[in-house]
Amino acid sequence: MSGGLPDLTARFDAHVTKLLGRPVTSRGWKQYPSGFSWSTYGVSIEAPGFDGVTELVLRLGPPNGLFAPYSAAPQFEALKAVEGTAVPAPRAFAWSDDESILGAPFFVAEKSPGVTVIPWDADDRSPRSDGAIGQQFADILGELHALDWTRTGLARFGEGLTRQNAAARAVDEWERGYRRWATRPHPMMHKVLAWLRAHAPVAPRLSIVHGDYRLGNFLEQDGRITAILDWELVRLGDPHEDLGWSCLPQYRGGTELMSQLISRDELYARHEAKTGLPVQPESMHFYTIFSLLKLAAVHMAGAHAFEHKGFFDMRMPAMATQIAPVLRQLEKALEAAS
Amino acid sequence: MNNSFPRLIDGMIEALRQNVLPATEGEFARGQVFGVIFLLKNLRLRAGWSTAFLGEQLAALDELRLSLEQIDGLSADAPRPAKLAEVTEQARDAGDAQVCALIDWHAAQGTKIPAVERAVDAYLHRxxxxxxxxxxxPMFAEISLGKERST
Incomplete structure (x- = not known):
């Protein structure tokens, strides 16, 4: 990636030429501004493309990105796992973690139609007011959590995972993130970690967990969700984890709707209808607190990327200013739990 | 704040150099950016988080230290913040590291000590x-969209 877009274009063309077994010259490169982590490019190749698809998206995990170092494998395997199911997502065609190919881990997928919505834009509320997208949002999540992943490529990430240890593993993973990224000690994080370890629930099922399921991480067109995006935090675990995350106050935009899309009761009811799993209040409480801890750690990753990875994007220290408000939410949540 | 003051200034300068200057047209506008960079460099040499900002954080640490001293029977091996001698980021971070260690220590005890819990909670709240x-x-809509928004 050191040679900029011309270098990336040449490397991409060479690699796709090798994959397709014919000379390929890409065109129409466009970098999308959204996202804090992976770099996303739109690119066209002439027919025949991958399964006939010629409009592609290339996602690169830069070495100075928010959660770097990256692997493209989980995202690629997740996209393959949901292909052909009721979970709409871009079809993925190629991936590699070999940095000699494009300079960073990457995957190539089809470009899905639609636009994303920025969750914190208070001036953009109207398209989701009729409830249809909210119902689809809930149904897709239920479909994802009901999928049998055991015969997919994601299964290799589930070694040793049980319904009993799923919560503890999730806490371990984000504790490691906190310890990697915190630019100063945060006593509240230690208090929350201790609480989570003492209250870890048993998962009702081991599911594919998207990890960042919310408004802003899907494409919509004509009032319908066309693709679920941003699978970089995908994991196997308790389905309550995604519910807790998508219900965070940060994504409600000042409304009573989860992710500004659907009431909590309807989200739970539709999820239960798809999965056959009643939403457990104790698990939701645990994963709400877990999600806030995770969000605080993500904000810490922003401060860390700015200070230590040379990621000079002003969104990073701006994210870091939100650590204290999230820790205050955690304080209130723990007070409510006692 | 979660970024150290000098590193935050360094990063702001690099953001202007790498992200703003290449996209800024016109000598006057580019000159204004260099002016901001120059003054940020001066701030870096002369400024830091204010004594008022850090002082309150260190006062909270000292209050916790005194509260812990008054708890009868608190084990000598319980971590606790030391008496503070200077008003610096480093002193605050060293104190908070001790509070983290205290919370971890307390969580590992078979029997919880309510007075420790109360003292730590009061500290965290302050x-x-x-x-x-x-x-x-926050200005996240503006930062994401690059234009003024209504809120």
Whole structure:
């Protein structure tokens, strides 16, 4: 990636030429501004493309990105796992973690139609007011959590995972993130970690967990969700984890709707209808607190990327200013739990 | 704040150099950016987080230290913040590291000590209240979209 877009274009063309077994010259490169982590490019190749698809998206995990170092494998395997199911997502065609190919881990997928919505834009509320997208949002999540992943490529990430240890593993993973990224000690994080370890629930099922399921991480067109995006935090675990995350106050935009899309009761009811799993209040409480801890750690990753990875994007220290408000939410949540 | 003052200034300068200057047209506008960079460099040499900002954080640590001293029977091996000698980021971070160690230690005890719990909670509440009272209103829509928004 050191040679900029011309270098990336040449490397991409060479690699796709090798994959397709014919000379390929890409065109129409466009970098999308959204996202804090992976770099996303739109690119066209002439027919025949991958399964006939010629409009592609290339996602690169830069070495100075928010959660770097990256692997493209989980995202690629997740996209393959949901292909052909009721979970709409871009079809993925190629991936590699070999940095000699494009300079960073990457995957190539089809470009899905639609636009994303920025969750914190208070001036953009109207398209989701009729409830249809909210119902689809809930149904897709239920479909994802009901999928049998055991015969997919994601299964290799589930070694040793049980319904009993799923919560503890999730806490371990984000504790490691906190310890990697915190630019100063945060006593509240230690208090929350201790609480989570003492209250870890048993998962009702081991599911594919998207990890960042919310408004802003899907494409919509004509009032319908066309693709679920941003699978970089995908994991196997308790389905309550995604519910807790998508219900965070940060994504409600000042409304009573989860992710500004659907009431909590309807989200739970539709999820239960798809999965056959009643939403457990104790698990939701645990994963709400877990999600806030995770969000605080993500904000810490922003401060860390700015200070230590040379990621000079002003969104990073701006994210870091939100650590204290999230820790205050955690304080209130723990007070409510006692 | 979660970024150290000098590193935050360094990063702001690099953001202007790498992200703003290449996209800024016109000598006057580019000159204004260099002016901001120059003054940020001066700030870096002369400024830091204010004594008022850090002082309240260190006062909260000292209050916790005194509260812990008054708890009868608190084990000598329980971590606790030391008496503070200077008002610096490093002193605050060293104190908070001890509070983290205290929380971890307390969580590992078979029997919880309510007085420790209360002292730590009071400390956390005071620190968070101070952090929030010294934070500006978020501008994430503007930062994401690159234009003014209504809120």
């Amino acid at each position: 620190q968070l209240r101070h952090e929030l009272s010294t934070s500006a209103k």
